Amino acid sequence: MASEHTYKEYDNELESVRAKVLEMGGIVEEQLVNAIEALVKSDPQMAQGVMDSDQRVNELEIEVDEDCSRIIARRQPAAGDLRMIMMILKTITDLERIGDEATKIARTALRINEDNRMTKLRFSEVKTMVEVVRQMLRTSLDSFARMDVSKTVEIAKKDELVDEQYRSTIRQLVTFMLEDPRTISMSLEVMFVAKAIERIGDHAKNISEYIVYTVKGKDIRHASIKEIQKTIKE
Amino acid sequence: MASEHTYKEYDNELESVRAKVLEMGGIVEEQLVNAIEALVKSDPQMAQGVMDSDQRVNELEIEVDEDCSRIIARRQPAAGDLRMIMMILKTITDLERIGDEATKIARTALRINEDNRMTKLRFSEVKTMVEVVRQMLRTSLDSFARMDVSKTVEIAKKDELVDEQYRSTIRQLVTFMLEDPRTISMSLEVMFVAKAIERIGDHAKNISEYIVYTVKGKDIRHASIKEIQKTIKE
Numbered sequence: 296m297a298s299e300h301t302y303k304e305y306d307n308e309l310e311s312v313r314a315k316v317l318e319m320g321g322i323v324e325e326q327l328v329n330a331i332e333a334l335v336k337s338d339p340q341m342a343q344g345v346m347d348s349d350q351r352v353n354e355l356e357i358e359v360d361e362d363c364s365r366i367i368a369r370r371q372p373a374a375g376d377l378r379m380i381m382m383i384l385k386t387i388t389d390l391e392r393i394g395d396e397a398t399k400i401a402r403t404a405l406r407i408n409e410d411n412r413m414t415k416l417r418f419s420e421v422k423t424m425v426e427v428v429r430q431m432l433r434t435s436l437d438s439f440a441r442m443d444v445s446k447t448v449e450i451a452k453k454d455e456l457v458d459e460q461y462r463s464t465i466r467q468l469v470t471f472m473l474e475d476p477r478t479i480s481m482s483l484e485v486m487f488v489a490k491a492i493e494r495i496g497d498h499a500k501n502i503s504e505y506i507v508y509t510v511k512g513k514d515i516r517h518a519s520i521k522e523i524q525k526t527i528k529e
Numbered sequence: 530m531a532s533e534h535t536y537k538e539y540d541n542e543l544e545s546v547r548a549k550v551l552e553m554g555g556i557v558e559e560q561l562v563n564a565i566e567a568l569v570k571s572d573p574q575m576a577q578g579v580m581d582s583d584q585r586v587n588e589l590e591i592e593v594d595e596d597c598s599r600i601i602a603r604r605q606p607a608a609g610d611l612r613m614i615m616m617i618l619k620t621i622t623d624l625e626r627i628g629d630e631a632t633k634i635a636r637t638a639l640r641i642n643e644d645n646r647m648t649k650l651r652f653s654e655v656k657t658m659v660e661v662v663r664q665m666l667r668t669s670l671d672s673f674a675r676m677d678v679s680k681t682v683e684i685a686k687k688d689e690l691v692d693e694q695y696r697s698t699i700r701q702l703v704t705f706m707l708e709d710p711r712t713i714s715m716s717l718e719v720m721f722v723a724k725a726i727e728r729i730g731d732h733a734k735n736i737s738e739y740i741v742y743t744v745k746g747k748d749i750r751h752a753s754i755k756e757i758q759k760t761i762k763e
Contacts, residue, residue: 350751353750353751357748357750360748361748363615364611364612364615367601367611368607368608368611371605373602374602377598377601377602378598381594381597381598381618384615384618384619385618385622388619388622465717469713469714469717472706472710473710473713476706476707476710479703479706479710479713480703483699483703483720486717490724514591514594516587516590516591517584517587
């Protein structure tokens with residue numbers, strides 16, 4: 296029979312997994328910020344740091360996967376805990392992919408640094424996007440830590456804003472390229488960075504949606520903002 | 530105590546989940562093929578069909594998620610079955626994202642169709658890439674159906690080929706744009722389609738890696754082809 300001791304162990308195991316997810320979240324948030332910093336300041340060392348962090352993110356993903364399997368096999372979690380574990384499994388996939396996108400941006404920073412013609416490129420177009428995406432990620436991680444669904448709509452609206460910023464960035468860059476074909480290579484680099492940032496926003500939004508699934512037992516992926524609002528209020 | 534009847538029910542449940550995963554796989558493979566067809570032949574109806582299929586893919590993802598939760602909660606699966614369920618949960622995320630990428634390509638096909646200047650655009654650059662990616666996806670799904678790891682290295686090598694084809698496509702398109710700036714908008718459309726196809730390749734490769742995890746109990750994500758070869762042989 297399960298003793299109080301066993302329950303305490305089980306609680307500690309769940310807490311340790313949640314802590315690892317938040318550690319992963321902290322690293323990828325730093326990767327995002329530093330990747331952009333490396334790009335804007337042409338700082339190859341900082342870019343290298345972002346790429347180095349990716350290994351730790353990958354390790355954590357595998358660790359958390361194994362922890363979750365072990366908890367399911369040994370503890371036979373009840374419905375609520377099981378939903379949380381399922382949600383953690385999904386969350387770490389998104390966090391790992393945020394790390395990948397940040398690593399891609401860091402690689403761009405290294406490449407651009409090698410190419411002198413490009414060092415003067417301003418990445419002002421993407422800076423506002425990054426700020427919004429960073430807020431989205433931070434809010435999702437905070438909501439995860441507190442299992443709080445109150446920010447879901449705010450995050451979904453920010454994702455729409457980022458999508459609009461992304462489209463506007465692309466339009467702007469196309470105009471630059473048409474006006475002066477010498478800007479083509481540079482503009483493409485900015486374009487792919489913008490794409491990576493936009494995807495990081497998608498992943499942050501996914502995480503906030505899993506929290507709703509955990510807390511409300513309702514899957515709101517592919518739902519409209521109106522439907523999300525309804526679910527949160529229920 | 531579990532009766533033979535219960536075991537049979539349990540087997541049927543697992544079989545039904547696997548069948549749904551394969552159904553999802555079949556739909557997204559068709560989405561990929563039709564999205565490219567819609568693009569090459571400027572066929573808006575076919576493009577619309579790809580977009581319509583996405584809803585079924587999303588529904589299946591949610592269904593499989595729920596089925597897996599229910600099986601874990603009610604059947605307390607043993608280690609091997611649990612690994613398979615964990616792997617199914619990851620596989621459907623990748624399949625859903627393949628559907629998303631195919632839908633993006635279909636949306637491009639619709640947009641290009643509306644724009645007469647662009648209808649003459651040839652997508653020959655991406656056709657070989659699509660063929661390789663489609664083989665990757667097909668092989669991954671076949672391997673999933675038979676829980677077979679023998680094609681993992683073949684798929685990883687094809688993924689490297691696709692990455693090289695992608696980079697070469699981008700270089701070619703940049704050359705076109707520089708030579709004739711009037712091709713900029715068109716070239717960008719091709720570029721984003723190429724990017725979507727390259728990502729579909731990544732997802733197909735992910736699926737093949739989950740199979741190794743299920744069969745060999747070893748996580749080969751982030752491993753080199755040499756390391757993968759070693760794991761498969763063990």
